[in-house]
Amino acid sequence: MAGEGFLQELEMPILKTITKGKVPVKIYTDDIEHEAYQQLHNISQLPFIHSHIAAMPDVHFGKGATVGSVIPCKGAIIPAAVGVDIGCGMNALRLSIKAHDLPDNLRALRSAIEATIPVGFNQHKSDKARASTIRSLAIGLDPILGKHPKLLKAQKKPYQTWVRQLGTLGGGNHFIELCLDENDDVWIMLHSGSRGIGNVIGQYFIRLAQKDMERHIHQLPDKDLAYFNEGADHFDDYLQAVSWAQDYAMDNRREMMRLIVDVLKKKLPKFAISKEAINCHHNYVSTEQHFGENVYITRKGAIRAGEGELGIIPGSMGAKSYIVRGLGNPESFCSCSHGAGRRMSRGKAKRMFNSSDLEAQTQGVECRKDSGVIDEIPAAYKDIDVVMANQSDLVSVEHQLRQVICVKG
Secondary structure, three states: OOOHHHEEEOOOOOOEEEOOOOOOEEEOOOOOOHHHHHHHHHHHOOOOEOOOEEEEEEEEOOOOOOEEEEEEEOOEEOHHHOOOOOOOEEEEEEEEEEHHHOOOOOHHHHHHHHHHOOOOOOOOOOOOOOHHHHHHHHHHHHHHHHHOOHHHHOOOOHHHHHHHOOOOOOOOOOEEEEEEOOOOEEEEEEEEOOHHHHHHHHHHHHHHHHHHOOOOHHHOOOHHHOOEEOOOOOHHHHHHHHHHHHHHHHHHHHHHHHHHHHHHHHHOOOOOEEEEEEEEEOEEEEEEEEOOEEEEEEEEOEEEOOOOOEEEEOOOOOOOEEEEEEOOOHHHOOEEEOOOOEOOOHHHHHHHOOHHHHHHHOOOOEOOOOHHHHHHOHHHEOOHHHHHHOOOOOEEEEEEEEEEEEEEO
16 A cells, blocks of 8 residues: 555554654554554654644545544644534543433433434524624624635524524534443433534635645645645634534533433423533544643544543444543544544445444444435444544543434435
8 A cells, every 4th residue: 555665663652653744643553544654754744734634533534634643733723624513523421320320221312312402403593502602703703704704694684693502413423322321321412513604614614724825735645735824814713613513512511411401401301410420522633731831723524632621532422432531642643533534424324324233333323314314323333342442542532322313314
């Protein structure tokens, strides 16, 4: 395979290193396709990468930049290294009820959640989010749209859309689940991001970076790696916009969780909430200090795993998931995987599997089992147990969860 000449085999936990760029790429798995190798090698050739790049155990090829990449940048940011679902992440809440408090037939409970939370491209028919949340987000968005009015034209009814998409799921690999842990405690777990408005912001600034670099774009190994230098015209604008989208994604998950809790309160007589709650991004930018420098860290398909920090690593819709605590490993920039990671494309999954396969692989889970979600079949993802084994020095396991209900768009 092309590119293997600059791969060095290592002992665990870092299983491979790409050494032919300006900085090394340290990879926490040996299960990585050639296209992702090439993407990581391309990123390692950029002049502003600090120390090295870390690739998580769920790493795979992504649009623009590699999913599962953690990239420390000195004085620059690559919008594609965050992607278009800015602030996408997880929210989990442990409840004070047990498995035996759930009904024997979970279909009605799944239907009630689906009737409350719009999925796919749908949105609420009226404003469902708290008025204080809407006001706070509107105050932050107005200056961004004032500087970049073209963003207003990129989405139909932009203000109404982002307000009514607060508390909605989306499609693809986004989900809502009810899970049981090793003690039979019930958890709510969900995965979603910044919805349509985050997508518009992401695409807009990726194109803007490419336009700003028109005279230099030929010098890049890939045009999708166009970047903003610190101090350039649109650098601060991008930081402001991406920060807003991250806040929106966080609030979107909070609003969904609030609506789901309301459903369960009505449906489960013994319902009660525990104090344990986690809400974390896995597509985002943050300013952090690593290896003696203040840097802009982009995590695309990776979560922060600082020492003692709680995180969520979901498997596929028929596999187990994990609540973890970070070990603060500096080589990963205090990061870990954001899930199992795709093994095959959505198109390939649809060609290889059918509804019978999906039903067999999601046995015991109350979920959709129709052709519309075959691209999310568990076999399309890497083995979550192998992924967890490959990051044993990045996180420790607090809880192991298994799904009993899964809602998908």
